[in-house]
Amino acid sequence: MRVKGLIRSVNPVPPPAADQDLSARAEGELAALVGPEGPVVSAGSASGPWRSSRRGVLLGAVACGVVLAVGGAFLGLHGGSPSGSGSHRASGPGIGPGGSAMADEPSYGSTAELEGAASLIVRARVGEGHQESVEGVDTTVATAKVVAGAKGAIPGDSVEVAYTTPGTGPETTSFTSGKEYVLLLDKGPGGRFVLVNTTQGWYEVRGNAPVAGKDNHVGLSAGVRKALGLHPR
């Protein structure tokens, strides 16, 4: 079993289901904050617990309570301290933008998704490279001489690509110096590029055709192949 599966199997509190209702206590807490009638999850909410049972209730039902509550805050904004009572010990950073990608290496199920994830797609000859340690992870940085480009602006006749050194982790890329590859890249720190995925971010060029790695079942589009001067395998 993989690391993720092993660790998930011992999760003491399973993740809440998408259609899970709020607890009575949570509903009460919410009502206490925004109004006694209980507001409504907007139609755009993807997984609101009240989506089935409460969607029909209009926001207007709570307008009075809400306006009273928020009005006080607006008064505070215009005439008092904007930061509230200041009695809370918690503190947090600024805006939390969230994000959709799970904290694991993303896997792409289709050609469109895979190619869409790359800001740069090139056919290039990968050089020897040198070793660096990035936050304790062995990393190889290699210069790849660009032969052709299919997507994105190529910053010169070569790009610098950083990837996890082969053999140092469970999922690594194995490039052979001097060989040609199709690289699906994203911008990384310091002007370098990184593979969009260690298993799906590269194709070896053999006989003028792209050959995917053994764990990659997604092919390149005809448009990308054509731009790179490649034939289907």
Next chain:
Amino acid sequence: METLKARSGRELAGRFTDLYAREQPRVCAYVHRRCGDRGAAEELTAEVFRTAWERMTGGQEVGSGWLFVTARNLLSNHYRSVARLTELHRTVADELGRAPVSERDDAVLDALDRLAPAHREVLLLSYWDGLSATEAGEVLGCGASAVWVRLHRARKAFRAAYDLPEESV
């Protein structure tokens, strides 16, 4: 005719309600996993959202990452010593009336307990709490790309710890 203030208030309440409905169960589960007490988790989560509401009515934005950071800060105020995961897991299982963990589960929890805190945290944020790289980055104080690197390193460390025989530890 609806006043501007009324409309703004209604829109703000709608945004907060969406956030609450979407994130309250996640934040509560995050806290519950770390304090081992459902009631305490609900109380602390309520405090997180009270703070969020104050912040939003004060004109500031609140995102999911901020909620988890605030929950983490409140946890550190209320729960100074974090129990070992094996003990915490047993406490939650008892509370929820679950069967005791299997031998394999025990070994996984033990391996997690033996990891460096930084490794353990990124693994739990990712695989238990289901945080996105951006959310985890906010909790860990780093960017999303650094989360990938840390997760990679942590997985490697976990593999080593899980495979080690007991005598070697």
